[in-house]
Amino acid sequence: MNADTLARSSRRHARASTALISLYVLGALPLSAYGFDIFGTNSAVTSTPAGIFADAGSGRPCLFGPVGTPLTLSEAVDRALCGNPKTSQAWANVKVRAAAVGTAKSAYLPTLSASLQGGRDDTSTDVKNHPRLDSINRSNVYSTSVSANWVLYDFGGRKAGLDNAEALLAAAQAAQEALLQQMFSTVATDYYAAQSAAGKLAQAKIAEDLAHDSFTAASARVSRGIAAISDQLQTQTAWAQATFVRTEVEGEWLTALGTLASDMNLNPDHAIQLPDGEDGNTPADDFTETVAAMIDNAQRTHPSIAAAKARLNAAMASERQTRAEGLPVFSLAGKYSQNNQPASLGLGEPQFPATGRDWYVGVQVQIPLFEGFGRIYRTSAARSQTELQTSILDEVRQQIGLDVWKSYQALRTATQNSVNAATLVSVAAQSFEAARHRYAAGVGNILELLTAQKTLSEARQQRIHSLTEWRAARIHLASSLGRLNANDIRP
Template sequence: MMPALLGLSVVGGIPEIAQAIDVFHTDAMVPRTPAAAFADIDAAYPCRLDPLGAPLRLAEAVNRALCENPKTREAWANVKVQAAAVGVAKSAYLPSLTGNLQDGRNDGVTDVKGYPRLSSANRSTAYSASVSASWLLYDFGGRKAALANAQALFAAARANQDALLQTVLSTTATDYYATQAAAGKLASAKETESIAHDSFIAASARVTRGVAALSDQLQAQTSYAQATFNRAKAEGDLQAALGTLAADMNLRPDQPIIMPDADGGEVPDQAFAESVATMIEEAQNTHPSIATARAKLDAAIASEQQARAEGLPNLSLIAKYGQNNQPASLGLGEPQFAATGRDWYVGLQVQIPLFDGFSRIYKVRGAHAQVEMQQDALDEARQQIGLDVWKSYQALQTNMRNVGNTATLKQIAQRSFEVAKDRYAAGVGNILELLDAQKALSEAKQQRIQALTDWRAARLRLAAKMGRLDAEDLRREQAPQQ
């Protein structure tokens, strides 16, 4: 007898239309964009990317990097994964319902040799349907530990996203200021090249009039050639920096970018008043990387509790109702009669783990070792954050002093060059004095640009190491120089 069954079975499945249902509101736990709260340039349309501004401002560069960088999008996707895991853990508190439906054609033939009266041939269409339910009532804290683990991992994913956003923001700001410095150095190199050319022309004129030695012309020409070399190198350095900044924003390296003048941004107006000890203590308590490590420790503790609970009994409420139309027969060779069958049951089920080959013992040991490992990771994160804040603070203090030093140096170098140029034009100065003043002015201008951009980058890096870098810090970059 060979039955032919055409059936449909749905076991624990959910129709596609139900996938849009968010009973536990996990979507509300996930930020709207990969940039989370940082993409606030346009709050109504976060992560809306218009054509590049000209010039490109730091806030726009950071917004693009946070929204489009593959690392930030990966962290955002991980938050979605962990939010869904929280929903899965919460679903364990609800009953499960399973439906089963079979509908098939039955073609049965029985041929009894020598006893034709006992032979039979039956053809029928049969179906069976059943619904079963199960509801875990008590499991010694297993579900609670699983939910705590999922929630802790979600908290770790969110904190990790915040830490990554701080890192990407700081990296983009550093690259932005490095590009701005490269653009400023190129402008300074072009100006130096022009000054060197003028000095060469002036020296050549004096040699032609016979009031200066040929060595003056040659030395001025050498200085001019060196300035041309430096200008060409500055052009290459700028293109490399522009490519790096474009990559941060997930753009092609050859994307045209116009940078603002390095002298047009914020400058330090006072010393940093907050003590470094206070900043280190604050960072070790609130930095997103610390929150990530702490959440992973909580998840490991919950995972150990879950492993212990899995070795204990659990109590469930179970129920089932079924119906079928299997035909009935009085015996072999007798005709079949149409019939309808029903069955149901409801009751309590206790499951008691008796022996699992000692695997539970080793799972608990492994879970406890994970707790120890995460505790060590938390301690290491605190130590690293403290060191990062200390280094960033010292770098900021150094750069803050250098901004003032370079301003004074630039003024002195400018006056020195003007005096040397006038003395040489009047015939009372020599070419070496002029070239030395020219070189000192060029270096002073570049040091001024480097000091300004280094200070701005150091300020943002310190804020990032403390875990409190926000959009307000980016808007300050656009403030005019005082």
Template structure:
């Protein structure tokens, strides 16, 4: 039975302490006292598409997809809703909070302790009742202590610099993630446009093949052509029907992929503009490839992130070494209690109050840590080397990516002109072959060959436009300067 009231009082005190902690901490959590939230973009996509071309704010709020769906809207939806961009955004929040933790190290820590217990102490000594005692009292104890690090040989400064650089790296990584998602959704959008264009071309080819089949059948019926003409034309028509069905399936797959990029159900109905809508290829990126590579090595987010990681590793090494040096602290404490006083065992207790306080300077000197600090410093220095090599690798990769995409863009730019000329020639060749066959001076093989070449020219034209559009955005992404303006480069 002895001690039960104390345990109950202890549980009551613990509950009261938790309630007080929640009451005090909630208002504190609501404020950004150390001003770190300014480094956090308001939305997952804000650092890239916070404002549109009209200068208006672009919140991550969407209704049904537009008809037709414009690339700008597809990019907005993808950057706002893509899980990878949201993950990168959350990492920025984490690192911003770490900056707050590092800044908080410059402030003193104040700890308050309050205790209210019921002390029920009974001692029964057999045969000596005069020595027995029964002490019951409510004891209140309260104290406040303060600790303030005054000097630590640059440890806090290095920790703050490390946190700042990690935040810079997180923001650069977010930027890289956004641009990667930007490039992905743009590529998938162009693929959907290409698939729609190829379906339209396949439908046109199917209709042309049908017309050729009808013409051949008429000539066979009038006895002016062999049955083989009709069979050849029918075979070509069947192949065109097969190609049209495949193009239809490819379009549905491409549209489903695009819908998934925007975090929509793949079955969501989406319509995209014609593949040749607003096309006017020009000479974007007029700088030399050497200049472009140099720009990328300075501006690309992946290089910026690697550079920030290197600076953070250097600061971490300095922080680790500083932690092995003494620290100078200002300390203070005040406490009071109402512990009853007694003259001795078995004597009655008398009410009493007491208090004590102190303040002064405390020096903490790490004399021996089992050589752990030595190896922690070596580990931190090795991590600096790792980050240096990572930066070198990122710089090298960016330069190679720019070189490859630049060459692809030049090729694709030339092919947009080549395929336009090819399509014009193929159309004229088919028109001539069709006229010759209808006039009875051409044969079915000549007509079908011209028909096949026209279909191929349509497909090559569509693919060339798609490749050119994707290549210029890929180059902008590799240069690290991809933004909404690039959606309209080279278009009327």
């Protein structure tokens, strides 16, 4: 092969290598540039921040139009779980952990890297007193190389790293579910609080109207001279007090609506209309499990328990990984390189185009001999982290048991009070009608009428409050048990 042929061959190699490296640099060659999920880790991520709670029945989960009129609890929960920043953060954390699992799995595959170096080489040599030995070389030079490394054995380091990543993913998934359960319960509580406030406001308006009617009746009796002026003044005072209470309850209602709107990631002043508080589920004492069985089941299956267990497993895997990092690593290594550095037979001889090649394949052993005692302390820290997560798991179990106990007792109390409130409304209504007829007939006094009127107003408000308290307690118990699902709010 003559010099011209060698030069043309070198230029072809240079162009091919340049194209290869350009593709690599521009991101057209690596698989990651195409967004390939080669390990299928995205299957661990739900399609929306709301997870299994998203209303998939519409075919458009987490896509909403105008707020419903009236706003149902189902829609409020869907909007909150889809749009609340906290649920989005939990969803993003699952994505991060899923990607970390893919990273841990990639450690089992070989790594390949390529490099290209090119430039203009202008070389001149002036040999003093020997001009015939002088030389000048001007050429475009390049060098390319491809290297590979494949870890064959690392004493369980990669396995521990993968176990750690998978455990943290499981913890993130369980934490997301626990947060969704908590957010579900919070939105339901705020929804029922707003509904209760709306019911109280309606009853406060009725009470204000009754107080006005009483004032009108008392004024008529005073004008006819059959009642003292004190009756008119007392009813006027009661009317003013009813107006004061109605104004105060109206402020509580607006505050409750603003809180509910904020839960749904809307402005607090967003107009919301709720159904009547009498509509919806009614109380029923339908407990099928003992509280002890509920506590035991929740301490085994609650998402918060699953998250704590997964974090403990991750800490144990991290401890194993830390230990393995201090042991030898056996790898299969290889490299191929090529360059077009010109060759010369000796000093003063002309340089000729040439192609140089070099390659090797072999086994590489990396042995960490001394790390400044850092490995000892990192291992100790990993062991302590395992102890910490064990204590956290025990704390979570204890808290779950207490939450179930409190929620169970709150639901039982709300169930009984709802029955008591219904009875109270019935009796108070009869008492008020009797007092009103007695006063109209002139055989009753104004204090009797005002007392009956106030008692009826309070009883009606307690009835609305007891209904919404029972519904909220029911949701909260399901959340404490870790059993909340869409069926708890959809008929």
